[in-house]
Amino acid sequence: MSKIDRRALIAVAGLALAAPELGHAQESGKPQDAAAPKPEAKGVTHTLARYVVNARFEDLPETVRREATRTFLNWVGVAIGGSHHETLDVAVSALAPFSGPPQAGLFGRTERFDIMNAAFLNGVSSHIFDYDDTHLKTVIHPAGPVASAILAYAEMHPVSGRDFLNALVLGIETECRIGNAVYPNHYDIGWHITGTAGVFGAAAAAGKLMGLTEQQMVFALGLAASQPVGLRESFGSMNKSFNPGRAAANGLFAAILAAKGFTSSDGMIEAKRGWANTVSTKQDYREITEGLGTRYESLLNTYKPFACGIVMHPAIDAAIQLRDEQHLKPDQIARVDLKVHPLVLELTGKTAPQFGLEGKFSIFHAVAVALVEGAAGEKQFSDRAVRDPVVVALREKVVPVVTPGIAAAQVDMTVTLKDGRTLHRRIEHAIGSVERPMTDAALERKFTDLADGVLPEAQARRVMALCWSLETLGDAADVTRAGVAQA
């Protein structure tokens, strides 16, 4: 046939049709323009991969290294704290028969698993109390997926503290920047963003430690894009802490395959049919590609001083400040008036909690227990605490009133004493916020409190010391070895 004929035929092929009954032909061929949801961006995955592959520890600002170390210490503490919760007991017993060689340990426990199962289990443990770190811009809990994956890997393939810290920072950058690109739409649709963006962070950090090439890293991110984890609908069940754990394991799985030559497509984050267009109605790729190596999302990470939703933190902060400054005793208090943002009562309006977990959704209990015990850790949200007669009596005197002009980050508290005196405290930003970060000493108290009952105090202090000195450790996995329970 002549070239003319042939050109004519190819021209005809330009047509795009909707042909659902030929879906399979679509599946093995190229997608149809008719169904294209978004214009295509270029090179986003490659740009991110190039940065992760080339970024050096020496290039990290001291502030970033410092914050990442605090992030790591806080994460180890919550992983130890959750290690004997029923959620983890169930997961450990379910997975034990299928585990590979005992390559990595579990914080606070004696069992050892292959690194993918260990990454899953430590990731679950660290989110059980919902007390881990938070990147408030995206509500991602950054450490869980990333640290769980690379610490397990580090036990099998020794990694220096410097390389570990660098990988931790790069993993956090990867997941938070990808989260920024699709938040809030992606979260509003129903995705648990910690599990969906976290897979990328785990793959990037693990791939960094494995020394992937740029192309391998692109494929690792592509395999990560193929394995998002978690729906918000599961909140309130064990499935919530499942998500960061599975994200850690999936990211590690992606990096392990890519390191051996398993391929994906080149633009899985940004392509027309890529991750961002598939899981979100918003895509701002500049959040991923701009300021790499100069702007660090890890500097925006925060740590909860109180074991409950951030909405109650300003009131708890005010209560503890007044209690400690005035040496308040519960029987001195006649009434506690609170001016609050509407979300406080929408999310934590439970007046008479019967169980510890319900206490996390009761502003009445939270303020009362903070005034009685001067703290709001996991112990203050136990069945014991919500049933303590002194706390129960005091919570009946807590009167939160939704007040126009009070922002979500604020609270205005007035404590009226039986002797007629009134004490006032207004909070603009609660302790634990970006504006008023927890001190290192407060992070240590939180860690000690979480480890109490799981590890001997001396051992807990040893683990903390190793976390603080992460940057100088010859072998980052010393932290895990120090943090497991003695058989």
Next chain:
Amino acid sequence: MSKIDRRALIAVAGLALAAPELGHAQESGKPQDAAAPKPEAKGVTHTLARYVVNARFEDLPETVRREATRTFLNWVGVAIGGSHHETLDVAVSALAPFSGPPQAGLFGRTERFDIMNAAFLNGVSSHIFDYDDTHLKTVIHPAGPVASAILAYAEMHPVSGRDFLNALVLGIETECRIGNAVYPNHYDIGWHITGTAGVFGAAAAAGKLMGLTEQQMVFALGLAASQPVGLRESFGSMNKSFNPGRAAANGLFAAILAAKGFTSSDGMIEAKRGWANTVSTKQDYREITEGLGTRYESLLNTYKPFACGIVMHPAIDAAIQLRDEQHLKPDQIARVDLKVHPLVLELTGKTAPQFGLEGKFSIFHAVAVALVEGAAGEKQFSDRAVRDPVVVALREKVVPVVTPGIAAAQVDMTVTLKDGRTLHRRIEHAIGSVERPMTDAALERKFTDLADGVLPEAQARRVMALCWSLETLGDAADVTRAGVAQA
């Protein structure tokens, strides 16, 4: 405080606000109505779980058992066929260091893995050639995720052929019905539906064999909903066959955890923030809940007689019919005119393929090789075949013309011989379609062709015999044991 005060306060809590900076509070509390994408359906997950938990082999119509057996035999054949492709070699070498006990085998290979890794690897193997079964209504490849999961499980926990066949049917029903509920929107958005719906099929089938209670099955489906796999963007890379494999492993992982008491939420498929609302803009829950036990999606499963996209099947069918009936020799042929649907050239318009895989996207090669060799299996899409001088010469004589009135399932072929005679064949439905299913004998030829070079012919015949007698087997895993390579 008085009851009046308290009621007033709770009333205020009714407000719903957008407060992104409080995302974390949202995350640990209830989702905000403002962001609710869809009204809530009721009981869909429970209804499906109840059906799966209670359905008995004795209730399966003979036609359903027969089709499921054909589905199983076709799947075993493609799993054997892909077992030595580079994709699987890479995955096997990457995962070997992390595998648990050697609980399950891989078709066509000597290695053994724990059941979750084995499910992944057999699932990958079965999709490498894109030659597995297809549920055309949703373009789901049903067997991969389901059979890979339960056959691996069956090697660890012996299961009768009857129970295995029942679980296979229930898994296919689960994934295809959930796929029906969201197709085509879900697929058009960019999801690889075989991996996203397949997870549910694997969890349901594995959970059935584990004897989960209705509540445990609801949670297994919830954990499956938390782990969708695969984007269409990855098509053309190893990542495509990764998806059914990972779906099998994720579904098995979900069922294993649920069996030990790991929880999820109750309505993860249909709830306001559930899977269907999160991954699709269409939700038709009747597709999931109506006609359970009376309407069987597994009866709509089809098998490819040719190792390429379905769009070329009518033309290949016509070519083989004319060749065989007329004993055509290539050198007799002057020209081959084809009246085709536009998608044929849109998807398979490649005129001069240089490599085997490119041949799958060339109607010119497909028709030529079918006329020369009387087949279009994996061998006819090899580098050898696309470079065969006789095939190359003939493909230059193939003239496809897009013709109004020719449906996607049709083709009109006229072969002009050098002696002036013309041979005509019109195809309304190609062999392999629901209207003209492959015969059992044709499925056996396909199986033999795929096993050729992987297993000795006698062994391949033994495996086929076991597949045909699945329903009467005392131990379904005999099929795997017969289908692995001899060490």
